[in-house]
Amino acid sequence: MSSRLRDILFSSFMLGVNLLLWRQSLKPEYADIQAQDYGFSPNFFPQILLSIWAVICVVLIVRALLIEDTKQPAPLWGRLLSAFILTGVYVLLVGQIGFLLASIPFAGAFMLLFGYRKPIVIAAVTVIFPIATWWIFTEILKIYLPISPWFTRF
């Protein structure tokens, strides 16, 4: 992708987000608050920010059209998408089956998915690291991590 196309797409997307937020900032309940003599309604400051945000996006689009276009290296989309999905599933699982039971398969799957192939190291890290982390947090630091519905401690 070229830098010009990238900047135009990015700025247009941010402009779209900006419009949605503007719409949200026009909710009537914000306007009523002004009567309480606090000087300004709660949407006063956010609207200033949204205005600056919109102006910058427009300037970025204009600038992208004017300045030199350069080729940008493409990321490894497959690996990136895999990372997003794996992390998303992990976050979901932590909430459902607890930190320890979710982290053990996650650590192994993560290393395997991204090309690490030494089974002894994978097995060791997969088991030792999540257990050590869980033990340090719950037993030493007394910071309790999410637990599974089946066990009382993890």
Added chain:
Amino acid sequence: MEFLYPAFELLASPAVFIAIIAGVIFGLILGALPGLGSVLAITIALPFTFSMDLMPSIALVLAIYCSSVYGGSLSAILINTPGTPQSAATMLDGFPMTQQGKADLAIGWSTIASTIGGLFSAVVLIFAAPQLAQFALEFGPIETFALICMALTCIAGVSRGSMLKGLLAGTIGLFLATIGTDPMTGTVRFDFDIFQLSAGLGLIPVLVGLFALTEVFSRLADPNAGKIDFVTTASGFKVPPLREWLLRWKTIIRSAVIGTFIGILPGTGAATASFIAYSEAKRTGRFKENFGKGEPEGLIASETSNNAVTGGALVPTLALGIPGDPVTAVLMTALIIQGIEPGVRLFQNNPNEMNAAFMALIICNLVMLVVGAFGARYITKVLKMPEQVLLAMVMILSLVGSYGVSGKMFDVLVTLLAGVLGYFLRLCNVPTAPVIIGLVLGPILEETLRQGLILTNNDFLAFFTLEHPVAIVLMLITFFILVWSGYTEFRQSRDRAKSN
């Protein structure tokens, strides 16, 4: 000297010393690993501080801060890849020394230079921060508003990528800070009918996402990542002869001053300091003709200045409550979690704790010297750790960190979304540091603006009358930074177009 005794009492506990030693080792390792750096090191360690007492937690984060900056030099010297951006200039003469078989000597130069830089800036911090806080006590909401505007513009102006994108990132951060309950009216804003958003976005979940997860995603998606050749050479520690130091003392002093001064300026950071100090040494140094060929003077300039930034950057963070970069923003968060509110009243409200923190900073630098001297040889072995193993660990610790702050799974989800957002911002060359600074400073900026408007009967132009000379000066500086950064960016674009 009487004020030192209570501070000594606070420090004199095994927990503090264990925290310092553990923090130095941890910071060194994460600093040395390319791409991880100081922000990630402190962010990962943050959950460990939740259940710690005040002084051990402060000592831990300070130790990680100092040693992670120094740790970057190890990989810069040994594998020609800076562990942190702050050590990029260290590569220029550090790696040639390794190629000449003098890696142990290069590590000796960098360790001692880093310690000198860190100690120098700690002394400046001890004297400057209380004075600055005393001066800033006179600030009203209008002056504070102008100061934050200047800090944000400065950070956006010098951020990686373009100033416009930096400003956009800062604005996004400020906007994110408005999510939740409006402090003046109690109205819930931008919650999108999601109950958890009514309390606003937590700094730590966003920060962990934007820095830790974004880093992991970027490294996994980078086609050029992980292609590092480790040079097998003596990577121990060798003390350079005193005579050699004496020949280069001017560069040490100059670099320490440059680093400390640049550290005080918001947004500039250690990477800028090390390059400026390196350029200055190359221009005026005794051995300037050898720069780039393995000259220790270049190494000294870079390493003294980047560690001198640590104390300098803490001056505005502690005295004004305005962090100049993401590292100090995390440090500030660590203090807030412990019930210490950085800002103009910090030294009045917590004199003993602050004196103890200053002493802890000095001790951290000295411990860093000892650990560097005896442990560099072992710590550098971590550089050989497979990236996939390392990233899996970072992922798990990051998610634990974001959960540990509040014990809410919603925060973990915020971290994930912030990580995805951060990745796309980085892909589009938008710096993420201003987002965090905006998120930290947003509530104060909004509050001071609204208070200022109430004071001036809603007349914004009255902010810039002779009644508020400090605000006028700060806004003029803000305007100058905007114009200068814009002009520089325009000129660079034009030059690039011409050269093509």
